[in-house]
Amino acid sequence: MNHLNGKGYSKRTSEIVHGKMYNAMNKAVILGILQRKPCLGATVKGMKKQKEIQFIDSVVIPVFLQIAYQNNYHYWLYFYGAC
Incomplete structure (x- = not known):
């Protein structure tokens, strides 16, 4: 998420990536691959694009x-x- 925020992606792009990662990490916890959810508490930031x-x-x-x-x-x- 920090990588996306620094690259100037739109907020919607960051939301999509966050959603995909959140679901993948939840599945990893369910399967026992991870002990806790690393995406918990992540904030979604992004730049609003001004259309001219x-x-x-x-x-x-x-x-x-x-x-x-x-x-x-x-x-x-x-x-x-x-x-």
């Missing part, structure tokens, strides 16, 4: 619509209506 919205430049919209019209009329209708 990217907009299409208004200069390229006519070119985009022209290419959409040439390739597939149905897509052109959809994009034209969205603009």
